[in-house]
Amino acid sequence: MKKLINGIKNLVIGLLTTGKHLGRHAITIQYPTQKWEMPERSRGIVVLLSDKETGELNCTTCLLCEKACPSSAIKIVYEKDEKGKRHLKDFIVDHGLCCFCGLCEEACNFSAIKLATKYEFSTYTKDDLLWHTNKLQEVGRDVPYEKVERKKPEAKPAAPQPTTATPSKPIAEKQSAKTGEAISPAEPEKNPELGEGAKPQEDK
Amino acid sequence: MTASKALRTEEFLVNMGPHHPSTHGVCRFLLTMDGEVVIKAVPYIGYLHRALEKICENRTYPQCLPVLDRFEYCTSMSCEYAFCLAVEKLAGIQAPERAEYLRIIMVELNRIASHLIWFGTTALDLGAITPFLYGFREREDILDLFEMTCGQRLTYNYIRIGGVSRDIPSQFIPKAKEFIDKFPSKIDDYVKLLNENPIWVVRNRNVGILPPELALSYGVSGPVLRGSGVKFDLRKDDPYSIYDRFEFDIPTGKYGDCYDRYLVRMAEMLQSTRIVKQALEQLPEGDIKAKVSPQFKPPKGEVYSRIENSRGEMGIYIQSPGDSKKPLRVKMRGGSYNHLQVMPEIVKGGKIADLVAVMASMDIIMPEVDR
Numbered sequence: 346m347k348k349l350i351n352g353i354k355n356l357v358i359g360l361l362t363t364g365k366h367l368g369r370h371a372i373t374i375q376y377p378t379q380k381w382e383m384p385e386r387s388r389g390i391v392v393l394l395s396d397k398e399t400g401e402l403n404c405t406t407c408l409l410c411e412k413a414c415p416s417s418a419i420k421i422v423y424e425k426d427e428k429g430k431r432h433l434k435d436f437i438v439d440h441g442l443c444c445f446c447g448l449c450e451e452a453c454n455f456s457a458i459k460l461a462t463k464y465e466f467s468t469y470t471k472d473d474l475l476w477h478t479n480k481l482q483e484v485g486r487d488v489p490y491e492k493v494e495r496k497k498p499e500a501k502p503a504a505p506q507p508t509t510a511t512p513s514k515p516i517a518e519k520q521s522a523k524t525g526e527a528i529s530p531a532e533p534e535k536n537p538e539l540g541e542g543a544k545p546q547e548d549k
Numbered sequence: 550m551t552a553s554k555a556l557r558t559e560e561f562l563v564n565m566g567p568h569h570p571s572t573h574g575v576c577r578f579l580l581t582m583d584g585e586v587v588i589k590a591v592p593y594i595g596y597l598h599r600a601l602e603k604i605c606e607n608r609t610y611p612q613c614l615p616v617l618d619r620f621e622y623c624t625s626m627s628c629e630y631a632f633c634l635a636v637e638k639l640a641g642i643q644a645p646e647r648a649e650y651l652r653i654i655m656v657e658l659n660r661i662a663s664h665l666i667w668f669g670t671t672a673l674d675l676g677a678i679t680p681f682l683y684g685f686r687e688r689e690d691i692l693d694l695f696e697m698t699c700g701q702r703l704t705y706n707y708i709r710i711g712g713v714s715r716d717i718p719s720q721f722i723p724k725a726k727e728f729i730d731k732f733p734s735k736i737d738d739y740v741k742l743l744n745e746n747p748i749w750v751v752r753n754r755n756v757g758i759l760p761p762e763l764a765l766s767y768g769v770s771g772p773v774l775r776g777s778g779v780k781f782d783l784r785k786d787d788p789y790s791i792y793d794r795f796e797f798d799i800p801t802g803k804y805g806d807c808y809d810r811y812l813v814r815m816a817e818m819l820q821s822t823r824i825v826k827q828a829l830e831q832l833p834e835g836d837i838k839a840k841v842s843p844q845f846k847p848p849k850g851e852v853y854s855r856i857e858n859s860r861g862e863m864g865i866y867i868q869s870p871g872d873s874k875k876p877l878r879v880k881m882r883g884g885s886y887n888h889l890q891v892m893p894e895i896v897k898g899g900k901i902a903d904l905v906a907v908m909a910s911m912d913i914i915m916p917e918v919d920r
């Protein structure tokens with residue numbers, strides 16, 4: 346009997362607690378018709394950013410993002426001219442591999458790649474998740490961003506570890522990209538003709 | 550004599566899982582049953598094995614962080630934090646003051662979010678649906694805070710070696726304060742719903758009793774250990790980072806049953822709100838990240854660093870060869886593994902329905918067990 350009374354009492358308490366929410370509006374939204382406004386930092390699909398005035402890609406083919414990507418989702422196809430300067434041929438992001446970590450955005454010193462606040466990119470086939478330069482650029486056209494010119498000395502690792510040849514390479518290239526002079530990055534292991542698809546990282 | 554001949558009884562085997570709604574992941578129990586009573590339970594694991602440790606060994610240190618997010622996705626922040634603390638210990642990097650505070654705010658908020666998932670799903674396993682909805686509603690507020698800071702709701706990739714990736718946006722502090730202020734009243738709601746609910750009490754009181762000696766011998770940690778009455782919390786007993794600057798209590802249970810574990814977790818959420826509140830008040834200005842090169846190579850050596858995760862001791866062991874950007878060996882230790890191992894001992898002799906209650910109260914998350 347005592348148990349029964351106790352049970353009824355608790356039932357009433359429970360109903361009162363839940364009853365407080367009866368008159369309130371729902372916190373869910375009707376997705377395809379109503380859409381959530383994504384916060385500005387939200388990390389969605391990877392896009393390439395273009396210069397606001399010229400409409401050209403900001404990318405300087407420095408390959409830093411490709412090196413930073415933990416899931417090898419970025420593949421940059423480039424060609425080297427006779428001076429050793431790289432020219433972008435194709436920038437491929439495999440959204441099927443990408444884990445939306447944002448490390449590529451952090452690695453880029455030229456505000457050229459960004460994780461936009463867009464999230465609707467489902468497709469019927471896996472192949473459609475492979476985005477090439479054109480699509481990455483088109484989707485990225487209306488993405489707002491601030492161009493940050495990072496100063497060169499900051500890019501240099503100031504950590505106590507001995508710097509090796511690897512981090513100094515991109516810096517040399519950055520200088521070449523900024524000043525317009527063609528400093529040969531001198532990469533003996535890579536042949537300019539074999540530039541297409543040649544992965545800069547040793548093993549992944 | 551004749552009756553026993555007519556009614557032959559024997560034990561039988563039941564496979565519970567791999568896809569059972571109450572296993573919270575993919576885990577199989579091979580149960581030897583006598584009617585409804587469990588005589589023996591053997592957990593079979595490995596369904597979610599993704600070789601995370603091996604993946605880490607093939608990534609540079611900064612690239613490991615997104616992998617760590619997937620180690621235990623309910624408290625990704627803590628996992629990143631544990632890894633970063635280990636690397637910082639190894640390389641002697643000191644994160645700036647503001648970063649330390651930001652990390653603790655995030656980790657503690659994440660602990661609340663994780664306990665809220667536990668609260669919701671446990672109640673769901675035991676037949677109450679309302680707490681699930683309430684728990685997830687509050688968790689949503691925390692995830693909003695995370696999303697505005699780092700851009701993701703589950704795999705944050707926010708904490709970095711030597712700091713955090715970005716500073717908090719300007720709306721963060723008011724929103725976090727608002728959450729911290731209203732959250733204790735929400736806990737009151739939860740407690741009202743469940744604490745004396747007859748079904749909840751009957752399903753949890755005196756079910757799955759874990760004596761402290763057994764808990765210690767199996768290496769159980771976290772809220773499960775504290776539910777058994779052992780006052781052990783790494784935040785107090787082996788303080789890392791700046792936890793010694795905050796005032797908070799360590800709630801413990803008395804009997805070590807499912808109900809005590811429930812009470813401990815509810816109390817822990819309140820303690821976490823206290824920590825976040827103090828951290829928000831003391832938050833200094835300044836840098837958020839020490840300079841660490843993406844190609845950075847820690848010196849040769851090995852390190853084990855541990856933190857108090859929402860599921861117990863989360864430890865990271867790293868062996869660095871000294872001349873490589875990649876670790877030679879990474880070992881991740883999560884609390885759930887030990888909790889799963891101790892389960893056969895405590896479900897023995899109970900009903901099969903109690904197994905569900907025990908599994909839920911242990912807060913086992915399978916990706917952490919299988920890695």
Ligand code: SF4
Nearest residue numbers: 404405407408410453
């Ligand atoms: S890091 Fe930036 S500039 Fe360099 S290749 Fe990637 S997108 Fe282009």
Ligand code: SF4
Nearest residue numbers: 414443444446447449
């Ligand atoms: S978001 Fe991460 S996984 Fe995706 S392309 Fe960038 S670095 Fe690679």
